[in-house]
Amino acid sequence: MNERQAKVIEAAKKSFSMFGYKATTxxxxxxxxxxxxxxxYTYFSNKEELLQAIVRTLVxxxxxxxxxxxxxxxxxxxxxxxxxxxxxxxxxxxxxLLKLADExxxxxxxxxxxxxxxFENEVVNYIKKRLDVAIEKGKYTDxxxxxxxFVMYKTYISLVVDWEKNHEPLSNEEVLLFxxxxxxxxxxx
Amino acid sequence: MNERQAKVIEAAKKSFSMFGYKATTxxxxxxxxxxxxxxxYTYFSNKEELLQAIVRTLVxxxxxxxxxxxxxxxxxxxxxxxxxxxxxxxxxxxxxLLKLADExxxxxxxxxxxxxxxFENEVVNYIKKRLDVAIEKGKYTDxxxxxxxFVMYKTYISLVVDWEKNHEPLSNEEVLLFxxxxxxxxxxx
Amino acid sequence: MNERQAKVIEAAKKSFSMFGYKATTxxxxxxxxxxxxxxxYTYFSNKEELLQAIVRTLVxxxxxxxxxxxxxxxxxxxxxxxxxxxxxxxxxxxxxLLKLADExxxxxxxxxxxxxxxFENEVVNYIKKRLDVAIEKGKYTDxxxxxxxFVMYKTYISLVVDWEKNHEPLSNEEVLLFxxxxxxxxxxx
Amino acid sequence: MNERQAKVIEAAKKSFSMFGYKATTxxxxxxxxxxxxxxxYTYFSNKEELLQAIVRTLVxxxxxxxxxxxxxxxxxxxxxxxxxxxxxxxxxxxxxLLKLADExxxxxxxxxxxxxxxFENEVVNYIKKRLDVAIEKGKYTDxxxxxxxFVMYKTYISLVVDWEKNHEPLSNEEVLLFxxxxxxxxxxx
DNA sequence: AATGAATGAGCTTTCATTCAT
DNA sequence: AATGAATGAAAGCTCATTCAT
Numbered sequence: 001m002n003e004r005q006a007k008v009i010e011a012a013k014k015s016f017s018m019f020g021y022k023a024t025t026x027x028x029x030x031x032x033x034x035x036x037x038x039x040x041y042t043y044f045s046n047k048e049e050l051l052q053a054i055v056r057t058l059v060x061x062x063x064x065x066x067x068x069x070x071x072x073x074x075x076x077x078x079x080x081x082x083x084x085x086x087x088x089x090x091x092x093x094x095x096x097l098l099k100l101a102d103e104x105x106x107x108x109x110x111x112x113x114x115x116x117x118x119f120e121n122e123v124v125n126y127i128k129k130r131l132d133v134a135i136e137k138g139k140y141t142d143x144x145x146x147x148x149x150f151v152m153y154k155t156y157i158s159l160v161v162d163w164e165k166n167h168e169p170l171s172n173e174e175v176l177l178f179x180x181x182x183x184x185x186x187x188x189x
Numbered sequence: 190m191n192e193r194q195a196k197v198i199e200a201a202k203k204s205f206s207m208f209g210y211k212a213t214t215x216x217x218x219x220x221x222x223x224x225x226x227x228x229x230y231t232y233f234s235n236k237e238e239l240l241q242a243i244v245r246t247l248v249x250x251x252x253x254x255x256x257x258x259x260x261x262x263x264x265x266x267x268x269x270x271x272x273x274x275x276x277x278x279x280x281x282x283x284x285x286l287l288k289l290a291d292e293x294x295x296x297x298x299x300x301x302x303x304x305x306x307x308f309e310n311e312v313v314n315y316i317k318k319r320l321d322v323a324i325e326k327g328k329y330t331d332x333x334x335x336x337x338x339f340v341m342y343k344t345y346i347s348l349v350v351d352w353e354k355n356h357e358p359l360s361n362e363e364v365l366l367f368x369x370x371x372x373x374x375x376x377x378x
Numbered sequence: 379m380n381e382r383q384a385k386v387i388e389a390a391k392k393s394f395s396m397f398g399y400k401a402t403t404x405x406x407x408x409x410x411x412x413x414x415x416x417x418x419y420t421y422f423s424n425k426e427e428l429l430q431a432i433v434r435t436l437v438x439x440x441x442x443x444x445x446x447x448x449x450x451x452x453x454x455x456x457x458x459x460x461x462x463x464x465x466x467x468x469x470x471x472x473x474x475l476l477k478l479a480d481e482x483x484x485x486x487x488x489x490x491x492x493x494x495x496x497f498e499n500e501v502v503n504y505i506k507k508r509l510d511v512a513i514e515k516g517k518y519t520d521x522x523x524x525x526x527x528f529v530m531y532k533t534y535i536s537l538v539v540d541w542e543k544n545h546e547p548l549s550n551e552e553v554l555l556f557x558x559x560x561x562x563x564x565x566x567x
Numbered sequence: 568m569n570e571r572q573a574k575v576i577e578a579a580k581k582s583f584s585m586f587g588y589k590a591t592t593x594x595x596x597x598x599x600x601x602x603x604x605x606x607x608y609t610y611f612s613n614k615e616e617l618l619q620a621i622v623r624t625l626v627x628x629x630x631x632x633x634x635x636x637x638x639x640x641x642x643x644x645x646x647x648x649x650x651x652x653x654x655x656x657x658x659x660x661x662x663x664l665l666k667l668a669d670e671x672x673x674x675x676x677x678x679x680x681x682x683x684x685x686f687e688n689e690v691v692n693y694i695k696k697r698l699d700v701a702i703e704k705g706k707y708t709d710x711x712x713x714x715x716x717f718v719m720y721k722t723y724i725s726l727v728v729d730w731e732k733n734h735e736p737l738s739n740e741e742v743l744l745f746x747x748x749x750x751x752x753x754x755x756x
Numbered sequence: 757a758a759t760g761a762a763t764g765a766g767c768t769t770t771c772a773t774t775c776a777t
Numbered sequence: 778a779a780t781g782a783a784t785g786a787a788a789g790c791t792c793a794t795t796c797a798t
Contacts, residue, residue: 536721
């Protein structure tokens with residue numbers, strides 16, 4: 001990945017974030033990246049492959065961060081906190097993924113859809129597994145763990161992404177506090 | 190609003206739901222509605238005005254339902270339940286509004302944005318006010334009511350809209366049970 | 379086939395004749411036809427389908443003419459003359475078909491190739507069959523009739539199409555005289 | 568002409584033969600030649616000059632061969648045979664020239680057209696002159712020698728180039744036999 | 757001298773909008 | 778009032794040519 005390619009990806013991320021996939025023109029990306037339009041096609045054979053490259057990059061970055069955050073020696077709740085904190089670094093990127101996820105569901109190729117779906121599945125599964133373990137150890141009330149994990153994930157998104165579209169952004173601490181109060185309150189530390 | 194106009198709006202709703210605003214062509218709408226393309230322009234001066242009309246329609250329908258649901262004599266929680274139930278009727282419409290909200294945020298005119306934002310504001314406010322009253326009456330733990338209302342609303346969306354994209358849909362009862370367990374458990378009935 | 383469609387086809391014929399398929403832009407065709415660029419796509423879903431439409435038109439026109447030219451009662455040589463005369467009317471169209479044939483062989487779809495090949499096959503076969511009959515009746519020296527028919531056809535093309543690229547065009551009579559002298563001289567009338 | 572230059576020319580010949588001038592990309596040529604794209608521009612200032620170089624090369628090669636074939640002591644028909652045989656060696660190159668001739672006629676510059684036209688003129692003239700001499704010596708029936716020479720040349724092309732596009736190729740002997748039967752039969756040896 | 761990444765003019769195609777019928 | 782053929786601006790993409798290395 002050379003410097004020019006990176007500039008293109010950065011520009012595409014920005015433009016996809018601001019205008020969505022369909023409403024972003026290749027010309028726009030080129031202008032933002034400060035390169036010629038043709039240069040984009042040197043690295044990506046078409047607009048959609050550029051999208052896929054971005055999704056792949058984001059997904060692997062986030063997965064790595066989440067993986068690193070987990071320390072097997074620590075307790076469930078500590079790891080959950082750290083995992084969520086780890087993900088918090090990627091607020092912006094996360095917002096982008098979400099926007100693309102919905103748009104791509106209708107117009108994108110299977111490859112792009114799969115990559116996006118895979119990411120969501122992994123995050124939800126990550127939470128679900130930890131809930132399952134906690135329940136087994138008697139540390140969490142039995143429940144439909146997949147559903148709860150799913151809503152926890154969505155709530156997290158609401159707090160860090162949706163809320164700030166029309167309000168002052170929440171601090172990371174406020175986000176954690178909220179999740180703790182409503183979803184982890186039955187969890188014995 | 191004559192019959193032809195209604196058919197156009199219905200067709201546009203369906204197509205916007207399936208493909209989004211930008212990816213829906215006026216031709217498609219005309220074909221689904223079973224009218225000529227020109228006819229659409231007899232009633233709506235352009236594609237965006239058609240969008241606005243849809244949003245206005247949806248918002249007022251939903252508002253009316255929610256208003257009717259509230260009976261001043263009944264208790265807070267009963268009204269909240271009924272209000273949420275009322276909204277549940279509009280699952281599909283709600284999904285549409287959400288999709289459009291995000292897309293319009295970037296490519297739409299102010300008028301369209303306002304119409305969409307207004308709806309979310311009203312729903313959240315509806316919940317917030319009831320939470321405020323409950324807290325005042327000592328029936329709910331004090332909290333950042335706007336934020337809680339916002340998350341309740343978003344959770345509701347997650348449960349009825351997002352979940353079923355990849356799972357079996359939840360029944361209305363399951364949805365209500367979930368909201369009660371996690372958000373209304375501190376509420377004394 | 380309405381008037382506008384006819385104008386587009388006429389313009390495309392002219393432009394394909396002058397510049398070939400690949401070097402003809404849709405803009406050019408539109409300008410020559412005096413219609414908007416979009417209009418072309420109203421009638422032909424893409425540039426290649428326009429090409430196919432032209433080929434189909436030409437082929438059927440020429441076939442019809444050749445068919446009408448043949449009168450079963452008349453002698454072989456008379457019919458051959460009349461058939462060739464009939465085809466002579468389409469000098470220009472023939473030139474176009476030849477140009478397209480060669481270009482399409484490499485870049486076109488199978489449909490276009492087939493249509494063009496079919497035409498050549500029919501013409502050559504038409505001649506071959508008449509040669510076969512003449513030989514059977516002892517009126518023509520035995521020979522590799524398919525090859526002779528093929529060369530007769532090509533010679534005809536050379537005379538009416540290629541020659542005039544750099545010389546004064548030959549009259550129809552001169553063309554007939556030439557063919558008679560070199561290919562039909564062994565034919566007893 | 569160094570080795571690199573020769574490889575480029577060889578590659579361009581091959582690609583022009585297969586896809587034509589316009590449909591051949593400089594990238595393709597470079598890849599086939601096994602050199603960098605930029606290298607081509609070291610030797611040829613643009614794509615068309617590369618075309619001209621090829622035509623020049625072919626023309627001079629063929630001319631040399633034809634010249635060598637003629638032996639002033641031998642009879643007309645012997646020389647004609649030898650000349651045609653000499654040209655037969657260049658079947659492939661000839662086919663290329665023909666394809667290019669037609670394409671260049673419309674999109675090429677004057678220089679390219681001239682180079683190509685020059686070749687055809689020379690070949691036809693070569694035949695014409697020999698016919699003129701034969702007629703003068705009373706060895707060939709008087710006729711429009713330029714036209715006959717032109718058609719002989721075209722017939723030769725039909726036999727060695729066009730025929731094999733859809734049939735088994737003819738042997739050199741078959742080609743010669745055909746030409747003799749139809750064009751040289753009045754020639755007294 | 758050799759390279760291939762970078763470029764933008766120019767191509768085909770789409771689609772919101774207009775307007776004659 | 779209803780229509781859909783006509784339109785051109787704007788999109789994604791290609792490729793001959795340039796130029797820094």
